[in-house]
Amino acid sequence: MIEFLLALLVFLAAHSIPARPAVRSRFVAALGERPYLVLYSLLSIGLLAWLISAAVRAPVTPLWPTSLFTYYLALALMLPANWLLIGGLLTPNPVSISFRRRSFDPTRPGLVAVTRHPVLWGFALWALLHTIANGDLVSLIMFGGLLLFSLAGMRLLDRRRRRQLGEGEWRRLRESGRRWSAAQLLTTFGGGTLFYFAALHLHPLWGPDVGALLF
Incomplete structure (x- = not known):
């Protein structure tokens, strides 16, 4: 149980401290945005694996x-939930968690037109289930x-991005279109289903x- 609580504490800290703009900007300046995102994603996966492993070995009550x-x-x-997670990570999103931010096209927002925070909603649904x-x-x-x-995290990101982007740009992004590109459909539903x-x-x-319940 001690290892489980320690793993949970480290996991939450690793997703709270780097989220601070000052901390994140230092890492991005030192590593570059894409390498930072890749390394941070690998760290997140590793910490999640440790957390689940410790939970499996903890006493059952x-x-x-x-x-x-x-x-x-x-x-x-x-x-x-996997459609939201995988589609959210691979769909350009200027206001929330994504591997891609700068190539966002407001006329083809894809999954971002459904929710501003697809990754966090997918993660929340995973946790609830x-x-x-x-x-x-x-x-x-x-x-x-x-x-x-x-x-x-959704509320925190909304406040932060609204402040960073300004009210005009925030409203423009919220009023973007509903169209999907073929690549967005493939990565969201195809990639999410494979995962x-x-x-x-x-x-x-x-x-x-x-x-085994399915097959």
Whole structure:
């Protein structure tokens, strides 16, 4: 349990401290924006893997009964969650988390027309579904904490980007079109679906074989 709480603390700190504009600007100035995003993404994945590994090995304290329904609910809704996660990371987004910001086309915003924060909504949905499906204390602390962290992050990013961009540019971006490019459709739905089935295949490494419920 001590390792789990330490991993959770480090994970949250790694996603709070670098988010500060002054800290992020120093890293970007030293590394360049794209290398910084790649390294930060690798760090995030590594810390998340450590957090999940520590959670799996922590003592289990059941809080509510789970059932096949909660597993099937997670299986069904994790597909759109992956669309949000993968599509959000690969779609240019000037106001939220994305691997691409500067090539945003307001006439073809793609997934950004659905929500300004697709990655955070996908992460929040992932956390909520796993909280419900697991039903134990460690899962409630970990996934519930990540859910609140994602929801708070949306409000924080909105305030920060609105201040940085100015009211006129903020409104222009919010009133962008609804069109999708073929590449955006492919990366969001194709890439998200591929990632979904890859996660199902690898799920037994860190949790139950939920993919067996489908096949």
